Amino acid sequence: MLTAVKNQIRVCVFSVKYNIMREMLNKVTFLTNILFMMLNNGAFIIQWLILFRLKEEIGGYSIHQVMLLWGLSASSYGLSHILFARVFSLPEMIVNGKLDCYLVLPKNVLLSVMTSATSTSAIGDFLYGFLVICIFCFRIDRLLLFSLFTITGALIITSFSLLMGSLSFWFVRAEKFSMHMTNVMVSFATYPDGIFKGGTRFLLYLVIPVGLAIYHPVHIMTSFDVGMFFTVIGYTGLLTAAAITVFYLGLRRYSSGNLMESGRM
Amino acid sequence: MSRMLKKYTVIYKSVLIENLQYMFNIAMGFISYFIMCFVFIKLWNYIYADPGDLIAGYTKEQMIWYVMITEMVWFGARSSTITRQVSSDIRGGNIAYLMNKPYHYTLYILAKYTGEWSIQLPMYALLATVMGVTMIGSLPGFRPVTLLASVPCVILGVTVNAVFKLCISLLSFWIEDSAPFQWIYDKLILVMGTLFPIEIFPGALQFLFKLTPIYTVCYGPAKLIVDFSAEKCAEILLTQLLYLCAGLLLMFFIYGKGVRKLYVNGG
Amino acid sequence: MVYTQKCVYGIAVLFYISIQLKEEGGITLKVIEADNLSKTFRIKQKEKGMAGSIKSVFRPQTKEIHAVDQVSFSVEEGEMLAFIGPNGAGKSTTIKMLTGILYPDGGRAQILGIDPVKKRKQLCYQIGTVFGQKEQLWAHLTPYDNFRFFGAIYDIPDSETERRIQEFSDIFELGAFINTPVRSLSLGQRIRCEIVASLLHKPRVLFLDEPTIGLDPVVKDHIRSLIKQMNRELHTTIFLTSHDVGDIEKLCKRIMIVNAGQIVLDESMEHLKYHYLNKKIIEMKLSNHTPLPDLPGLTVLKEKNGQVRLEVDTAVMKINDALRFIDAEQAEDITISNVPLENIIMEIYRSENRVQVP
Incomplete structure (x- = not known):
């Protein structure tokens, strides 16, 4: 059992390493992708500078907290796309029957699929998050918490995408749905939770898991709370387990290549 | 000339038919659009403490309608045809086959793209209207007649935007990945004219922004719908035509250079 | 008496061994x-044209x-x-x-x-x-x-x-x-x-x-x-x-x-060939033009300027009979070959299709 886990991890490390090596083949492209993504994210600082000119606090957030929010969103999103980029194109792979080559390997299908690609620009997102923290609100304990929440955040984003993506096993038309749900999560993750009231808050904590991926951690980093901390950790585990279960349930319905493809018009 | 036009009309029509099948997929995008607008409604509701306030000359309703319209254009005109497809045609060598067809590649792409947004954009317009009327109430002082002038502005704006994005995609003749340049262009348009009207920026910057395509792509058309005036309309139309001509010239120039480079160096 | 007993015993042992062999074979082989x-x-179905496209948006049909x-x-x-x-x-x-x-x-x-x-x-x-x-x-x-x-x-x-x-x-x-x-x-x-x-x-x-x-x-x-x-x-x-x-x-x-x-x-593979190879192809170059006999089991596939290609159904006519009938004396060159495997396979595909389509 333990050796199996060890071997599995070894294969995953191999995959991620080779993925990044592939991206690095063209150094100029690799670096522009990373750098421009950081600039791209940086453009939103302008948005917030303008908004904070109009009002001193927005949704109970100061500009520093908004930066913390943005940083955590970027680095979680980044980490999830560096390690598990394929989860975000899972619906397309399911619908077009592209899981075949992962199903003939004696390793965990889900991990093999998820780790089979990476996104270079995500490295930019990931670094941007840490850069923002170091510039705007550096504190050593905060940095440690930030790193931890980047991991839980990445797991939550990945699991949520996996959950939504797995719907394609049942409904071919869900292909685009999961992409939009991931977008929705990102849209919410870059605005302070204080501007949402009542029903929306309920939605953000239960349906779209942005509350526990981003908002809670931001609050914890501002003022530490043990209860909240363990809620985040527990929730991450729960959502991950649920997503994995649904994926394997769906896999039984997987219908591979050619026929499906010729059936699409 | 008429035969030329007919060719591109046929391309346009076949893409239109093809895309009708994907109406359901397009409607999926409503989720993202709805949430985006929802977030902005909440945001402006929070920032406008007193419903009677004016920010940069806009009432709360106008401000929210403004964002909903710019986002509508943004979502309705979104397509990978002018970005990813062009890049992969060029990088993958497919361009060699498309180049030898009896049409101009860039115009072929533009016709195809127009076929795509002809379905998408009206769908989003419908959604925006329904959402706006039900969630924030009708636009104060809006006269439907003005749409006759502002809709052509929206269409021109989308086309100008497409031409510029196409120019960036054509850079793929020289660089491996043009996507990062698209991001930066998109973010300029987004931050300086989509999320809020440019009047919100300090005066000096406003003047600067008016010189860039930002003015013609998003801000202009949306401003016309929210707050119409004939002089403004004429001014925007004129700028758009100027930008369209300049953009097309630039596009043909880059394409010509790229193709020559392809002939010299091979694929 | 003792002899019969031994015989029965022997048969039983043989029977046992053969069962063992069979079972083992069943597991390992x-x-x-x-x-x-x-x-x-x-799979999805769509009727043709614009109308079909619109229809399929609202009521997708599958087969x-x-x-x-x-x-x-x-x-x-x-x-x-x-x-x-x-x-x-x-x-x-x-x-x-x-x-x-x-x-x-x-x-x-x-x-x-x-x-x-x-x-x-x-x-x-x-x-x-x-x-x-x-x-x-x-x-x-x-x-x-x-x-x-x-x-x-x-x-x-x-x-x-x-x-x-x-x-x-x-x-x-x-x-x-x-x-x-x-x-x-x-x-x-x-x-x-x-x-x-x-x-x-x-x-x-x-x-x-x-x-x-x-x-x-x-x-x-x-x-x-x-x-x-x-x-x-x-x-x-x-x-x-x-x-x-x-x-x-x-x-x-x-x-x-x-x-x-x-x-x-x-x-x-051997069986397939044997089964479907009851047809032989004879290719000949004839020195002067003689009309070919019309016989059961002999089909002319091609005839042009003295080049002849024949198919012989060996179930109906032996190959040496066929050679006798066509007067091999006239032949400048002669090749006898099997029907290529490719043709056999093609024939099987086709005949199955005929069964499929009523």
């Missing part, structure tokens, strides 16, 4: 077993297709089997069910006694797959790095992986390009690497799907002899699909033809 395997797909329809067969250890059929006949679907990629809708399969549905991972250690058109190698890495990766996937210890890479690179002659990135290799070199990657864990069954597609004749021949060698030395069972008759003829001793989701023929 059957490598693949398919039992009423079935799979149905639903059921029986891709594989109650297929049963078994394969024994060390066999080389050709599994062929026209496009869309259900070959790939069957292979995918055997390898655990697809779940069957009905029936069951066992490979080496393992049910692919229940123990997919365990099965993967025992089988290898090569899909000629799909790449499993990382294009930007060298074959060597790729093999190391596959070694890790199949939990082979590093030293052992190293040893096997050496072994296979000798057999498959990879030495010259083992350190060149895969994307810079020729198709033939790449396919050899693909096959080695699938063999590294020494699978007992190898599924080859169009392994020689797009290769030139010399490389094709090389690959075929390597596959043969592997079957001989490692005793690997080979399950091959191909549209290339050469592959089938050179490699396989048994042939199974599927059409419209059903097995329409399952015979040994």
Whole structure:
């Protein structure tokens, strides 16, 4: 059992390493992708500078907290796309029957699929998050918490995408749905939770898991709370387990290549 | 000339038919659009403490309608045809086959793209209207007649935007990945004219922004719908035509250079 | 009396031994077993034109297709089997069910006694797959790095992986390009690497799907002899699909033809040839033009400027009778040949289609 886990991890490390090596083949492209993504994210600082000119606090957030929010969103999103980029194109792979080559390997299908690609620009997102923290609100304990929440955040984003993506096993038309749900999560993750009231808050904590991926951690980093901390950790585990279960349930319905493809018009 | 036009009309029509099948997929995008607008409604509701306030000359309703319209254009005109497809045609060598067809590649792409947004954009317009009327109430002082002038502005704006994005995609003749340049262009348009009207920026910057395509792509058309005036309309139309001509010239120039480079160096 | 007792005893022992042998055979020799395997797909339908497009948005229509329809067969250890059929006949679907990629809708399969549905991972250690058109190698890495990766996937210890890479690179002659990135290799070199990657864990069954597609004749021949060698030395069972008759003829001793989701023929290659080779082709060059006799069992396929091509149905007319009738004295040149395997297969495909379409 333990050796199996060890071997599995070894294969995953191999995959991620080779993925990044592939991206690095063209150094100029690799670096522009990373750098421009950081600039791209940086453009939103302008948005917030303008908004904070109009009002001193927005949704109970100061500009520093908004930066913390943005940083955590970027680095979680980044980490999830560096390690598990394929989860975000899972619906397309399911619908077009592209899981075949992962199903003939004696390793965990889900991990093999998820780790089979990476996104270079995500490295930019990931670094941007840490850069923002170091510039705007550096504190050593905060940095440690930030790193931890980047991991839980990445797991939550990945699991949520996996959950939504797995719907394609049942409904071919869900292909685009999961992409939009991931977008929705990102849209919410870059605005302070204080501007949402009542029903929306309920939605953000239960349906779209942005509350526990981003908002809670931001609050914890501002003022530490043990209860909240363990809620985040527990929730991450729960959502991950649920997503994995649904994926394997769906896999039984997987219908591979050619026929499906010729059936699409 | 008429035969030329007919060719591109046929391309346009076949893409239109093809895309009708994907109406359901397009409607999926409503989720993202709805949430985006929802977030902005909440945001402006929070920032406008007193419903009677004016920010940069806009009432709360106008401000929210403004964002909903710019986002509508943004979502309705979104397509990978002018970005990813062009890049992969060029990088993958497919361009060699498309180049030898009896049409101009860039115009072929533009016709195809127009076929795509002809379905998408009206769908989003419908959604925006329904959402706006039900969630924030009708636009104060809006006269439907003005749409006759502002809709052509929206269409021109989308086309100008497409031409510029196409120019960036054509850079793929020289660089491996043009996507990062698209991001930066998109973010300029987004931050300086989509999320809020440019009047919100300090005066000096406003003047600067008016010189860039930002003015013609998003801000202009949306401003016309929210707050119409004939002089403004004429001014925007004129700028758009100027930008369209300049953009097309630039596009043909880059394409010509790229193709020559392809002939010299091979694929 | 004593004699009869001994006899009865002897017979009983023989009977016991034969049962034992049979049972053992039943356990060890059957490598693949398919039992009423079935799979149905639903595919989208659309009426033509704009109206059809709009209609399909609101009321999508689907049609059921029986891709594989109650297929049963078994394969024994060390066999080389050709599994062929026209496009869309259900070959790939069957292979995918055997390898655990697809779940069957009905029936069951066992490979080496393992049910692919229940123990997919365990099965993967025992089988290898090569899909000629799909790449499993990382294009930007060298074959060597790729093999190391596959070694890790199949939990082979590093030293052992190293040893096997050496072994296979000798057999498959990879030495010259083992350190060149895969994307810079020729198709033939790449396919050899693909096959080695699938063999590294020494699978007992190898599924080859169009392994020689797009290769030139010399490389094709090389690959075929390597596959043969592997079957001989490692005793690997080979399950091959191909549209290339050469592959089938050179490699396989048994042939199974599927059409419209059903097995329409399952015979040994020899039997197939014997069965369908009751027709001979006679090609002749005649010195002067003589009218050919019109006889039962003799069909003129082509006749032009003294060049004649005849088909003789040996079930009706013996070949030497045929030669007597056509007056071989006149012949300047004569060739007698079998109907090519390709034509036989084509005929089987066609005749099955006729059954299908009423």
